[in-house]
Amino acid sequence: MPQKIKRSDEKESIFGLKLNGNVFFTSALFILISIVLTLIFKDSASEFFNTTQESVSRHGGWFYILGVNFFLLFVLYLALSKYGNLKIGGPDAEPEFKKISWFSMLFSAGMGIGLLYFSISEPLTHFSNPPFGEGGNAEAAREAMKYTYLHWGVHIWGIYALVGLSLAYFTYTRGLPLTLRSVFYPFLGKRIYGIWGDLIDIFAVIATLFGLATSLGYGVTQISAGLNYIFDLPDSITSQVLIIAFITLVATVSVVSGIHKGVKFLSEWNIRVAAILLLLILILGPTMFIFKSYVQNVGAYIGSFFEISTWTESYSQDNWQMPWTITYWGWWIAWSPFVGMFIARISKGRQVREFILSVLFLPTIVIFFWMTAFGGTAINDALLGETSVMEAVNTNADISLFVFFENYPFTIVLNLVAIALVASFFVTSSDSGSLVIDSLTSGGKIDAPKGQRVFWAVTEGTIAAVLLIGGGLEALQTASIVSALPFTVILFIMCYSLYLGLKEDHKKQQLQSDEDKYEQTLKRIIEKRKQKDTEK
Numbered sequence: 001m002p003q004k005i006k007r008s009d010e011k012e013s014i015f016g017l018k019l020n021g022n023v024f025f026t027s028a029l030f031i032l033i034s035i036v037l038t039l040i041f042k043d044s045a046s047e048f049f050n051t052t053q054e055s056v057s058r059h060g061g062w063f064y065i066l067g068v069n070f071f072l073l074f075v076l077y078l079a080l081s082k083y084g085n086l087k088i089g090g091p092d093a094e095p096e097f098k099k100i101s102w103f104s105m106l107f108s109a110g111m112g113i114g115l116l117y118f119s120i121s122e123p124l125t126h127f128s129n130p131p132f133g134e135g136g137n138a139e140a141a142r143e144a145m146k147y148t149y150l151h152w153g154v155h156i157w158g159i160y161a162l163v164g165l166s167l168a169y170f171t172y173t174r175g176l177p178l179t180l181r182s183v184f185y186p187f188l189g190k191r192i193y194g195i196w197g198d199l200i201d202i203f204a205v206i207a208t209l210f211g212l213a214t215s216l217g218y219g220v221t222q223i224s225a226g227l228n229y230i231f232d233l234p235d236s237i238t239s240q241v242l243i244i245a246f247i248t249l250v251a252t253v254s255v256v257s258g259i260h261k262g263v264k265f266l267s268e269w270n271i272r273v274a275a276i277l278l279l280l281i282l283i284l285g286p287t288m289f290i291f292k293s294y295v296q297n298v299g300a301y302i303g304s305f306f307e308i309s310t311w312t313e314s315y316s317q318d319n320w321q322m323p324w325t326i327t328y329w330g331w332w333i334a335w336s337p338f339v340g341m342f343i344a345r346i347s348k349g350r351q352v353r354e355f356i357l358s359v360l361f362l363p364t365i366v367i368f369f370w371m372t373a374f375g376g377t378a379i380n381d382a383l384l385g386e387t388s389v390m391e392a393v394n395t396n397a398d399i400s401l402f403v404f405f406e407n408y409p410f411t412i413v414l415n416l417v418a419i420a421l422v423a424s425f426f427v428t429s430s431d432s433g434s435l436v437i438d439s440l441t442s443g444g445k446i447d448a449p450k451g452q453r454v455f456w457a458v459t460e461g462t463i464a465a466v467l468l469i470g471g472g473l474e475a476l477q478t479a480s481i482v483s484a485l486p487f488t489v490i491l492f493i494m495c496y497s498l499y500l501g502l503k504e505d506h507k508k509q510q511l512q513s514d515e516d517k518y519e520q521t522l523k524r525i526i527e528k529r530k531q532k533d534t535e536k
Contacts (some may be wrong), residue, residue: 013150020453022198024441027205029149031131031459032157034280035466056481057322062312064329067488069309072158074495075165075356083502084353086509088165091400095349099371101264102350106343107363108267108428108515115370116153116219116422120404121397123148123325123375127382129522131311131320141379142300145293149301150308151328152367154360159332161359162491163340164347166498172348173505177444178528180204180337184493186500203490204337207442207483209335209463212433216464219426220244225398230412235398241465247423248300248461251430273421277414278315281373289380294372303367331479341436352502442505453524474511 030240041048065406078084087093095102118175124142128135176182188196220240228235254266282290300307314322348354378400382390405414434457440443443450513524 009377020198020201020441022195022444023201023443026198026202027209027441028300028459031208031209031463032203035462038466040467046392052478052482054322054476056485057326058319059202060485061154061321061329064333066283066325067333067491068155068159068329071162071491071495072155072360075161075360076413076499077355078165078502079353081361082439083506085284086352086358086502086506087175088168088350088352088355089281089348091509093172093349095245095347097264097346101268102272103358103362104180104344105264105432106339107121107366108270108425108432112177114215114218115367116319116401116418116425117222117398118148118152118390119371119374120378120400123149123371124378124382124393124400125222126324126391127263127379128394129320131318136382141383142296142376144379145297145376146300146304146308147324147371148371149368151295152258152302153364153394155309155329156332157360157363159336159491160339160343161356161367162494162498163336164343165352165355166348166494168274168350169352169498169501171344171444174501176343177440178345179444180440180490182444183497186497186504187493194446195449195505200490203483203487205437205440205488207334208338208433209482210427211336212338212460213329213464213467214331215335215429215522216244216426216460216469219422219429220247220464220468221398222401223419223422223426225396226402226422226518229399229402230415230419235469237469240468242459244465247426248430248457251427251434251461252454252457255431255434255457257449266424269394270428270530272423273417273424277417277421278370278481280410280414281377281408284410285373285377286380290373293376294369297376298368327481330484333484333491334481336441336491337487342432342441345435345439349351362489374401374404381407387493420483430457433460 008096041414050183059149097105114387126147127140130143131139131147167178167180169359170182170185171178174182174185176185179197179201180203181192182201184197184200185192191197192200200346220243223243224235224240227233227277233239311321313319343359378389386407389400389404392400400417402415405411405418408414434453437456437460438452442458
């Protein structure tokens with residue numbers, strides 16, 4: 001049985017709130033300064049964000065590519081090794097949630113808004129402007145789906161599995177607080193409760209907030225564009241800020257109700273509605289084409305997996321990767337403290353192998369089918385001469401999903417369901433993020449006061465609104481990429497720390513197992529001797 005570590009993280013209440021003051025106030029101050037500077041220098045903010053994004057992508061892109069591949073291979077090694085038999089929380093731990101609820105929550109937190117926003121626009125953009133060769137033909141279609149799968153496949157979930165497993169293991173197996181600092185206990189020991197631990201959690205809070213704001217920004221622009229397209233309502237920054245305010249209010253209500261009520265209910269609702277929408281596309285659309293292309297797309301992705309995963313544009317000056325692969329890797333890494341910590345919170349009692357393989361492959365299988373049903377069908381329509389969706393992507397990607405539905409019966413119903421689903425994913429991401437950030441800033445407390453959750457729910461919405469005002473989606477993307485760069489270094493260290501922890505516990509469990517076998521053997525010998533003495 002793994003030894004529980006004595007905790008030293010108890011913090012005194014501050015103004016009646018249970019906070020780690022260093023993490024809470026430093027993070028809040030940094031966010032406040034960022035907001036104020038963005039508003040003051042609004043006119044030059046957009047140019048600054050664009051320049052910064054290009055610089056980080058050009059000089060640090062290779063590091064992101066190296067990192068996401070290493071993280072994926074590392075968690076696969078853990079799953080297939082002897083450590084895969086270990087259980088999160090110890091041998092006697094039982095899962096807190098049923099599998100369907102567990103999957104619903106991790107999927108809603110990990111994907112959500114982006115899946116709806118990019119399901120049409122990304123494949124069509126790659127189709128018209130592929131990384132290699134001419135666009136608009138069958139070869140470009142195959143390339144488009146391969147790179148869409150790359151950006152939405154196992155690499156994302158490898159990052160999430162690493163952070164989620166690390167946090168869950170050190171929290172539930174070792175008895176440490178549910179914060180990122182706990183993962184570094186093998187290196188720092190009780191110093192995780194000092195300045196080094198505070199710095200790690202501050203990095204995690206900032207990366208999470210900006211990663212979350214990016215996703216919320218995509219969601220609100222799509223909702224606003226959809227309402228404009230369907231009902232001719234204004235699509236402006238003011239409208240987007242009002243939408244953020246309304247959905248943040250709903251998210252606040254959900255986060256106050258807690259993970260077992262609001263978050264769980266909305267996550268399961270999201271999965272059901274998404275499944276209905278996918279089923280409608282499958283039934284009303286080119287059913288056989290979707291199934292056939294799904295098989296082909298998966299095969300093409302697997303066949304070129306290592307090549308496309310490690311491509312760094314070394315011999316090209318096109319910089320195709322900057323707005324796509326590099327931006328995605330930065331976004332997912334920035335998003336990983338939030339998703340990883342949320343997955344950790346709901347994964348007690350899962351076996352390491354079950355956890356990793358489920359997190360890696362179950363969402364990926366669903367996402368690939370979703371991207372094929374929406375993006376693959378849109379590409380097929382373009383090849384057949386139906387260009388309305390392609391034109392929408394080229395002019396305003398925010399409305400591409402709604403234009404896509406114009407080719408189907410019950411268009412208004414599909415559009416309304418899509419908007420409701422984007423909004424619901426928005427709420428789920430926001431309230432899940434609030435729970436996570438609250439845990440980071442309260443010293444790892446799972447059930448901190450409700451007022452703290454409300455504060456962070458409002459803060460997330462405020463950041464998304466201000467960055468949209470200051471620089472649009474480019475500002476949100478830049479914030480994610482920049483905050484993810486130092487966090488990638490932390491993830492490399494996390495791999496080694498997790499390995500040390502699992503190795504130590506496996507050794508202890510093996511010794512305990514050997515002792516148990518010895519005791520059982522000794523007991524059997526004694527019983528046999530007693531039996532012989534009785535017979536005599």
